[in-house]
Amino acid sequence: MSASGATALATPNRRSVKRSIWRSPWLVPLPGFLLLAILTLPPFLYSVYLSVINIDVSVPLLPVRFVWLTNYARVLTTADGLHALMISLIISFGSTFAAVVMGLVIAYLIHLFAGRLAGLIVVLVLVPLAVSPVAMALVFSLILDPLYGPVPQIVEMLTGELIAPTGNATGALLTVMFVQTWQWSPLAVILLLGGIKSLPREPVEAAQIDGASFWGMIWHVHLPLLRPLLAVTGIFEFILCSQVFAATDLLTNGGPGNATVDLSLFIYKIGISESGQVSVAAAAGVITLILGLISTAVWLKVAKWDTQIYR
Amino acid sequence: MGHADLPLSSGAAGRAAARRLNRRALLGRIVGGVVLAVVLVVWMGPLYWLINTTFKYKAQIQSEAPVWFPDPITLDNLEWVYDNLDHEALYRSLRVVSISVAIALVFGPMMAYALSRFHTRANRQLESWIISTRMMPPAALIMPYYFLLLRTSLLNTEFGLTLLYIAVNLPLTTWIMLAYLRSLPEDSEEAARLDGASRWGAFWYIVVPMTKSSIAAAGLLVTILTWNEFFIAFVVTSSNITFPVQVAGFLANGMNPEYGHMAAAGLLLSLPPVIVALVFHRSLLSGLHAFAGGK
Numbered sequence: 165m166s167a168s169g170a171t172a173l174a175t176p177n178r179r180s181v182k183r184s185i186w187r188s189p190w191l192v193p194l195p196g197f198l199l200l201a202i203l204t205l206p207p208f209l210y211s212v213y214l215s216v217i218n219i220d221v222s223v224p225l226l227p228v229r230f231v232w233l234t235n236y237a238r239v240l241t242t243a244d245g246l247h248a249l250m251i252s253l254i255i256s257f258g259s260t261f262a263a264v265v266m267g268l269v270i271a272y273l274i275h276l277f278a279g280r281l282a283g284l285i286v287v288l289v290l291v292p293l294a295v296s297p298v299a300m301a302l303v304f305s306l307i308l309d310p311l312y313g314p315v316p317q318i319v320e321m322l323t324g325e326l327i328a329p330t331g332n333a334t335g336a337l338l339t340v341m342f343v344q345t346w347q348w349s350p351l352a353v354i355l356l357l358g359g360i361k362s363l364p365r366e367p368v369e370a371a372q373i374d375g376a377s378f379w380g381m382i383w384h385v386h387l388p389l390l391r392p393l394l395a396v397t398g399i400f401e402f403i404l405c406s407q408v409f410a411a412t413d414l415l416t417n418g419g420p421g422n423a424t425v426d427l428s429l430f431i432y433k434i435g436i437s438e439s440g441q442v443s444v445a446a447a448a449g450v451i452t453l454i455l456g457l458i459s460t461a462v463w464l465k466v467a468k469w470d471t472q473i474y475r
Numbered sequence: 476m477g478h479a480d481l482p483l484s485s486g487a488a489g490r491a492a493a494r495r496l497n498r499r500a501l502l503g504r505i506v507g508g509v510v511l512a513v514v515l516v517v518w519m520g521p522l523y524w525l526i527n528t529t530f531k532y533k534a535q536i537q538s539e540a541p542v543w544f545p546d547p548i549t550l551d552n553l554e555w556v557y558d559n560l561d562h563e564a565l566y567r568s569l570r571v572v573s574i575s576v577a578i579a580l581v582f583g584p585m586m587a588y589a590l591s592r593f594h595t596r597a598n599r600q601l602e603s604w605i606i607s608t609r610m611m612p613p614a615a616l617i618m619p620y621y622f623l624l625l626r627t628s629l630l631n632t633e634f635g636l637t638l639l640y641i642a643v644n645l646p647l648t649t650w651i652m653l654a655y656l657r658s659l660p661e662d663s664e665e666a667a668r669l670d671g672a673s674r675w676g677a678f679w680y681i682v683v684p685m686t687k688s689s690i691a692a693a694g695l696l697v698t699i700l701t702w703n704e705f706f707i708a709f710v711v712t713s714s715n716i717t718f719p720v721q722v723a724g725f726l727a728n729g730m731n732p733e734y735g736h737m738a739a740a741g742l743l744l745s746l747p748p749v750i751v752a753l754v755f756h757r758s759l760l761s762g763l764h765a766f767a768g769g770k
Binding site for chain 2: 189190192193195196197199200203204206207208210211214269270273274276277278285286287288289290291292293294295296297298299300301302303304305306307309311312314317318321346351354355358396397400403406407409410413414427428431432435436442445446449450452453456457459460461463464
């Protein structure tokens, strides 16, 4: 009697749980989530696994061992690994800074002086964003060619000096940063232009009535109001600018020496094209991943600040 | 520089100030316009040089001083590249891009709809996971991808490359759609649900038609980025290469470089996305805003 009562109670309950699973609205997008999970989670776990064992393709019959964090130490304590990390940070921070400053300057130029041509100019400014990084590497190697490139030729005409922009470490680094800046600053232009246009009126008018000068207006009224948007733009540019490969591999080929070998090129060279130290490359990959996760987390945090200014 | 006439503000104060236009302000305006023009010329310079070099004879490419206009114009470089191009790489690029973008456009809006409308405790974590996978430098996971493709004998196959591109495009599409759907008022969906539509009925018949242009904008941005993608294709394919990888092979080296061929190949690669971006600039702008804003 009591047993049958218990089943009578349990059955509809179980059925309703079952039904609610099959009726869950999450069932429809589930294939998409599963597809993404299958494509992204195993590589992530496999990457962590690869980074704590000792696969080295160049050593035949090497027994696979667990080596703790040796590979991470190999990246973070040896000269070439640390150098790659440094170069990655220099390229990312340098081109991010340049892209945001360029973006701000061009956005103001368009806002103040473009007049009726503003729409057309914004479209032109967008163009580099659509140019393939490979084509960019090609065109910059044309422009900077020491013998036939227009930039060295003009410099020679003006100063009488022969230059090879990608021939020295600083020049090569600056070139890579310039390419990254040119590719991604259009995004800063349109984000900041949107922000400038939607600035609230009251503080600006108040400052004008108080007789603020042009630069005072920009410095003391505009920039503080734009600060949240500048933060979003900056971190977003950082994420994009740190994804560099075509410029370092094709344009400078990591050189001269290893002056432009950043983490991406380091991983590619050490893991695939040159030495086959798969586990070291995987460890460098995990370090890149952590840097990427940190910057994404900062971006998501910062993006929440400016709900009212952001359009 | 005069400031009174500049549109730093609008409204009554701005208009009153504009009436006080004086000579100094006019000068400022002219100087600003010139600076803007110079910046734009430099901005478009690299692209112009690509076009310029493509249509020049070798004698003019390898001249002592810059030759600003090709004279005479030649199509030799374009012809040479067209004859020596592996056309299969071009078709492969088209296939890989269209399939991976199509799959991203099928699943992305649904995933974004679920994330924006069905609230659970895990939504935030799911969103962070989705966008993190896209914002990583591709080099971070290239080793595991390379070896997983090797183990499953998908290395150097079109299918393997398409899978990786789906892993890149699906999160990005979802992210962009999430931004659009968050800003879409739920009123019309609620009205449809009151009339007896299910949640997904409301999605198909209300949300999808209302966000058609947003889906197109997401598709446009993702298509351009995938068409241009170089690193992943370069690493995981060796003979079944895509168009950007092939064009990278035209990079001239040595003592007597064929810069004309190189420029022509670069131009062929970048023209399609640039033209698409120019034609659909409105859509691209909106997609970029959604990409960057997220919230």
